[in-house]
Amino acid sequence: QSVLTQPPSVSGAPGQRVTISCTGASSNIGAGYDVHWYQQLPGTAPKLLIFDNNNRPSGVPDRISGTKSGTSASLAITGLQAEDEADYYCQSYDSSLSGVVVFGGGTKLTVL
Amino acid sequence: QVQLQESGPGQVKPSQTLSLTCTVSGDSISIGGYYWTWIRQHPGKGLEWIGYIHHSGSTFYNPSLKSRLTTSVDTSKNQFFLRLTSVTAADTAVYYCARGWYSSSWYFDFWGQGTLVTVSS
Numbered sequence: 304q305s306v307l308t309q310p311p312s313v314s315g316a317p318g319q320r321v322t323i324s325c326t327g328a329s330s331n332i333g334a335g336y337d338v339h340w341y342q343q344l345p346g347t348a349p350k351l352l353i354f355d356n357n358n359r360p361s362g363v364p365d366r367i368s369g370t371k372s373g374t375s376a377s378l379a380i381t382g383l384q385a386e387d388e389a390d391y392y393c394q395s396y397d398s399s400l401s402g403v404v405v406f407g408g409g410t411k412l413t414v415l
Numbered sequence: 416q417v418q419l420q421e422s423g424p425g426q427v428k429p430s431q432t433l434s435l436t437c438t439v440s441g442d443s444i445s446i447g448g449y450y451w452t453w454i455r456q457h458p459g460k461g462l463e464w465i466g467y468i469h470h471s472g473s474t475f476y477n478p479s480l481k482s483r484l485t486t487s488v489d490t491s492k493n494q495f496f497l498r499l500t501s502v503t504a505a506d507t508a509v510y511y512c513a514r515g516w517y518s519s520s521w522y523f524d525f526w527g528q529g530t531l532v533t534v535s536s
Contacts, residue, residue: 305461339522341462348511348526349462355518392462396520401478404464404521 306331306397307407314413320381323410325393326374331405333374336396340369340378343390343409352391353378380412388414417441419512419527426533427506433499433532437512438492445470445490450515452523453486453497455508463508467515468495502534 308326315321325338332338338356341349351360353369356376366381376395380387393407423435437451444451453465466476468486476484480499488495499506509531513523 336520337518337522339520341523348529349523350526351522351524354522354524360524394462394520394522401481402475403477406462406464409461 305408306405307393307395309391309393309407309410311408312411312413314415315383316415317383317385319383320379321383321412322380323378323391323393323412325376325378325407327376327395328374328397330399331374331395331397332371332376334398336398338369338371338376339394341392341394343392345389349392383414385414388412417514417525419514419525421510421512421527421530423510423530423532425531426535427502428536429503429534430501433497433502433506433534435497435510435512435530435532436494437496437527438494439514440493442514443490444488444493444495448517450475450517450521451486451488451495452513452515452521454511454513454523454526456511456529457505457508465497465499465510467521504534506532507534508532 340353342352343349356371357369391410397405418440420438427433450467452467483500485498509529511529512527514525515521
């Protein structure tokens with residue numbers, strides 16, 4: 304049971320727009336902690352996709368974007384491509400108990 | 416380009432100690448405000464943050480692992496280490512080392528390729 308909740312799977316056709324939600328609580332996203340997103344291609348390490356809610360590292364295309372509002376965040380991918388098929392994870396910090404870095408359970412994106 | 420590489424035994428017996436090394440190239444562990452981090456992924460599951468060490472020696476661990484966990488750093492070799500004691504099958508996972516940065520929460524911009532550690536007799 305992850306502290307941050309993501310849908311297990313989403314899908315879209317090439318060229319379409321998909322969004323992946325990340326729902327938290329008042330002790331993490333709602334407390335103002337930034338949300339970050341990672342892409343994990345099969346058999347590889349995660350790659351940072353979005354940091355600080357809506358910033359892209361160098362090399363990440365601008366068809367990928369992030370937003371945050373209240374206790375939730377979202378990742379949007381427009382112009383869907385076959386190579387976008389991967390697992391996506393959100394991540395933040397939770398201040399409950401002793402504090403811990405937390406990840407969402409992950410969302411499998413399938414390009415139809 | 417920053418690169419990280421995990422190394423260590425691929426198999427550990429139950430109740431023994433798991434020890435891993437992360438070798439960093441393209442950056443100096445002893446400079447800057449980065450947090451050198453361990454993250455693991457159980458087979459077919461999501462990501463679990465283990466903990467980090469700063470070059471100053473400060474550490475921050477996942478409360479669920481804190482009693483069994485030690486991390487350290489060797490700045491002369493540009494390496495940092497993980498030591499997890501009393502392992503069980505539940506510690507079987509791919510272990511990643513990563514470079515962390517703190518804004519209003521930590522994020523991890525460079526990752527190693529990961530190393531699978533199996534706990535089995």
